[in-house]
Amino acid sequence: MSVSNSDINAHDTVRVELDSRSYDIHIGHGLLHEVGPKVLEFAPGGRAIIVTDDHVNTAHGDRLRVVLEANGVSHETVCVTPGEPSKGWPVFHDVVEAILASHAERGDLVIAFGGGVIGDLAGFAASVVRRGMGFIQVPTSLLAQVDSSVGGKTGINSPHGKNLIGAFHQPTHVTIDLDVLKTLPPREFRAGYAEMVKYGLIDDEGFFAWLEANHGEVFSHGNALGRAVANSCRSKARVVAADERESGARALLNLGHTFGHALEGSVAYDGERLVHGEGVAIGMALAHRFSNRLNRCSADDCKRVEHHLQAVGLPTRIQDIPGEHPSVPALMEFIQQDKKVKRGSLTFILTRGIGSAYIQNDVSPWEVATFLETELSS
Amino acid sequence: MSVSNSDINAHDTVRVELDSRSYDIHIGHGLLHEVGPKVLEFAPGGRAIIVTDDHVNTAHGDRLRVVLEANGVSHETVCVTPGEPSKGWPVFHDVVEAILASHAERGDLVIAFGGGVIGDLAGFAASVVRRGMGFIQVPTSLLAQVDSSVGGKTGINSPHGKNLIGAFHQPTHVTIDLDVLKTLPPREFRAGYAEMVKYGLIDDEGFFAWLEANHGEVFSHGNALGRAVANSCRSKARVVAADERESGARALLNLGHTFGHALEGSVAYDGERLVHGEGVAIGMALAHRFSNRLNRCSADDCKRVEHHLQAVGLPTRIQDIPGEHPSVPALMEFIQQDKKVKRGSLTFILTRGIGSAYIQNDVSPWEVATFLETELSS
Numbered sequence: 043m044s045v046s047n048s049d050i051n052a053h054d055t056v057r058v059e060l061d062s063r064s065y066d067i068h069i070g071h072g073l074l075h076e077v078g079p080k081v082l083e084f085a086p087g088g089r090a091i092i093v094t095d096d097h098v099n100t101a102h103g104d105r106l107r108v109v110l111e112a113n114g115v116s117h118e119t120v121c122v123t124p125g126e127p128s129k130g131w132p133v134f135h136d137v138v139e140a141i142l143a144s145h146a147e148r149g150d151l152v153i154a155f156g157g158g159v160i161g162d163l164a165g166f167a168a169s170v171v172r173r174g175m176g177f178i179q180v181p182t183s184l185l186a187q188v189d190s191s192v193g194g195k196t197g198i199n200s201p202h203g204k205n206l207i208g209a210f211h212q213p214t215h216v217t218i219d220l221d222v223l224k225t226l227p228p229r230e231f232r233a234g235y236a237e238m239v240k241y242g243l244i245d246d247e248g249f250f251a252w253l254e255a256n257h258g259e260v261f262s263h264g265n266a267l268g269r270a271v272a273n274s275c276r277s278k279a280r281v282v283a284a285d286e287r288e289s290g291a292r293a294l295l296n297l298g299h300t301f302g303h304a305l306e307g308s309v310a311y312d313g314e315r316l317v318h319g320e321g322v323a324i325g326m327a328l329a330h331r332f333s334n335r336l337n338r339c340s341a342d343d344c345k346r347v348e349h350h351l352q353a354v355g356l357p358t359r360i361q362d363i364p365g366e367h368p369s370v371p372a373l374m375e376f377i378q379q380d381k382k383v384k385r386g387s388l389t390f391i392l393t394r395g396i397g398s399a400y401i402q403n404d405v406s407p408w409e410v411a412t413f414l415e416t417e418l419s420s
Numbered sequence: 421m422s423v424s425n426s427d428i429n430a431h432d433t434v435r436v437e438l439d440s441r442s443y444d445i446h447i448g449h450g451l452l453h454e455v456g457p458k459v460l461e462f463a464p465g466g467r468a469i470i471v472t473d474d475h476v477n478t479a480h481g482d483r484l485r486v487v488l489e490a491n492g493v494s495h496e497t498v499c500v501t502p503g504e505p506s507k508g509w510p511v512f513h514d515v516v517e518a519i520l521a522s523h524a525e526r527g528d529l530v531i532a533f534g535g536g537v538i539g540d541l542a543g544f545a546a547s548v549v550r551r552g553m554g555f556i557q558v559p560t561s562l563l564a565q566v567d568s569s570v571g572g573k574t575g576i577n578s579p580h581g582k583n584l585i586g587a588f589h590q591p592t593h594v595t596i597d598l599d600v601l602k603t604l605p606p607r608e609f610r611a612g613y614a615e616m617v618k619y620g621l622i623d624d625e626g627f628f629a630w631l632e633a634n635h636g637e638v639f640s641h642g643n644a645l646g647r648a649v650a651n652s653c654r655s656k657a658r659v660v661a662a663d664e665r666e667s668g669a670r671a672l673l674n675l676g677h678t679f680g681h682a683l684e685g686s687v688a689y690d691g692e693r694l695v696h697g698e699g700v701a702i703g704m705a706l707a708h709r710f711s712n713r714l715n716r717c718s719a720d721d722c723k724r725v726e727h728h729l730q731a732v733g734l735p736t737r738i739q740d741i742p743g744e745h746p747s748v749p750a751l752m753e754f755i756q757q758d759k760k761v762k763r764g765s766l767t768f769i770l771t772r773g774i775g776s777a778y779i780q781n782d783v784s785p786w787e788v789a790t791f792l793e794t795e796l797s798s
């Protein structure tokens with residue numbers, strides 16, 4: 043159990059150790075004001091290109107621009123349509139060309155100001171403009187704050203599957219302002235919460251138990267929220283530092299994601315029906331039940347995971363997705379296109395119980411398909 | 421003077437030292453046969469996705485596929501239209517999606533089989549598919565063999581300028597088969613020769629003098645060709661090893677390129693009017709004359725450079741480009757969009773004479789524009 047009991051209304055810093063690509067994550071209330079000084083620090087004399095979406099721009103854009111102007115940083119804003127469909131070729135093309143049209147130079151900074159879609163999209167755009175510009179992550183959704191803004195995975199979706207096109211491109215700095223979460227829709231907050239639960243399920247049963255006890259205070263934006271965010275970032279930073287390019291242990295972060303991505307793909311990334319964190323919640327529940335079917339995980343642990351996810355309003359079954367259920371062949375097509383595939387056999391993150399996830403190679407597609415048949419007919 | 425006098429009809433190996441990303445360049449006759457074993461070496465059990473263009477595929481594609489099949493390597497071929505226009509968004513999109521459609525896995529290898537356009541396009545595609553696949557460069561043009569296949573710069577063109585979108589992505593291996601040059605059109609051979617001249621002009625007057633004496637044998641595919649290619653690769657490997665991401669000395673490789681890219685942009689990358697190596701030839705002549713105007717380089721050295729380029733049939737003046745001449749404002753727009761721009765002032769590679777190029781920051785756009793006016797009215 044690694045959650046600090048001290049009050050972290052004060053700012054917290056998590057360091058991501060990656061040699062010359064190391065950077066800090068700052069976590070706290072009212073931190074948007076640090077972005078101006080950070081641009082001056084990392085790009086002296088440089089300009090900022092804010093990549094954001096209409097929702098975030100309306101809610102917080104002016105505050106960010108005021109902060110930049112107060113520090114004498116000239117800026118431009120590139121604004122895209124909110125939602126997962128923006129994480130594809132057409133918008134990627136437009137963002138890259140807009141950054142170039144702003145006459146951005148290699149030493150200027152992109153500011154990824156938004157949720158996971160914006161972070162992945164803007165980070166990937168920054169990685170390819172002039173073969174690599176720096177960028178600051180200013181995540182505005184809980185999911186982006188605890189997961190996607192940290193670790194350098196950037197990219198877009200292909201018709202062949204999610205996140206199949208992208209780059210490892212570490213941010214120059216991450217600013218997490220907890221205040222921006224106050225305008226986040228409850229459904230999005232829950233979706234981000236699923237990724238926090240994941241860190242407990244992977245290797246920190248104590249954190250999972252702490253979340254079981256404190257989720258009320260997390261959801262009411264009490265002190266527990268900052269503690270949970272900082273603890274999640276610390277977990278992720280540790281894994282990323284040990285395995286930046288996912289040649290080994292970083293794959294543990296995919297717990298629930300192979301199933302989750304397949305579910306998202308099977309509803310054509312329709313955020314009305316399923317957002318990423320919900321897919322991960324169902325995926326984590328499936329990973330535990332699949333592990334149980336393979337005699338690796340107790341039924342009690344499966345139940346405990348389901349109960350906690352349900353307690354905060356997250357789905358745990360494929361049938362919880364509104365609309366027509368995806369077919370097993372459709373799900374298998376996405377699962378076999380996942381990046382975790384190697385030489386035809388599947389790699390899954392399975393678990394021996396809460397806090398004891400592990401990487402299982404050589405999972406047969408047949409076993410997975412049979413399990414999914416059972417799930418869908420239960 | 422670093423050209424070896426030994427006969428290198430035997431294979432030659434140049435090592436590019438980049439820590440965990442180090443790789444070998446093999447240079448020799450009949451080397452296409454090594455590509456099969458190389459795939460087995462770097463991707464045991466893996467597959468090969470050949471990215472090529474119609475010309476190269478017709479001339480050499482079957483030979484490469486036979487070599488792969490003889491080694492039990494399964495393969496697919498992605499074929500694009502020859503020419504610079506393929507180095508843009510639409511074809512990049514198609515190549516990335518075609519690689520994904522082939523169900524390529526992270527451990528499979530892309531084979532970039534063609535000239536500079538194919539190497540840049542396929543290398544960039546490999547860098548973004550699943551956030552990075554390995555790739556083997558099998559360059560089939562002289563320009564690609566001595567320049568673009570070595571060093572990891574990959575990318576595509578933007579409407580805003582050449583190579584503005586891309587990645588640093590080092591190949592896993594480079595195979596240079598001198599035999600494939602026999603089918604290269606003379607104009608393309610000359611264009612590649614311009615990049616070899618560049619290595620002499622940067623820091624090796626001895627090599628420049630050797631080329632002056634031996635260019636006949638180079639153009640007749642004698643032993644001098646292999647020597648010149650190997651020496652060029654060695655020069656480039658040395659510079660890349662010292663400065664992979666162009667934070668310093670690697671910029672010297674851009675000698676002639678800021679002018680050259682602007683010329684290519686101003687004819688809208690129309691390869692009928694100007695191919696890259698011709699732009700570089702004019703650009704190198706311009707860089708010497710601009711240096712002379714700034715009292716850095718003697719008029720004699722300018723003449724010697726022009727004479728040698730003209731001796732092999734390369735252009736040396738903007739007016740040598742057929743069709744309407746580009747305007748100075750049009751050229752300046754491209755020059756100011758170049759990646760070498762920093763905080764509004766220009767960085768140029770200038771020279772104190774043959775073999776003595778250096779990086780000059782803070783070149784005023786006004787000086788450049790005035791020089792170009794003089795050139796165009798001479």
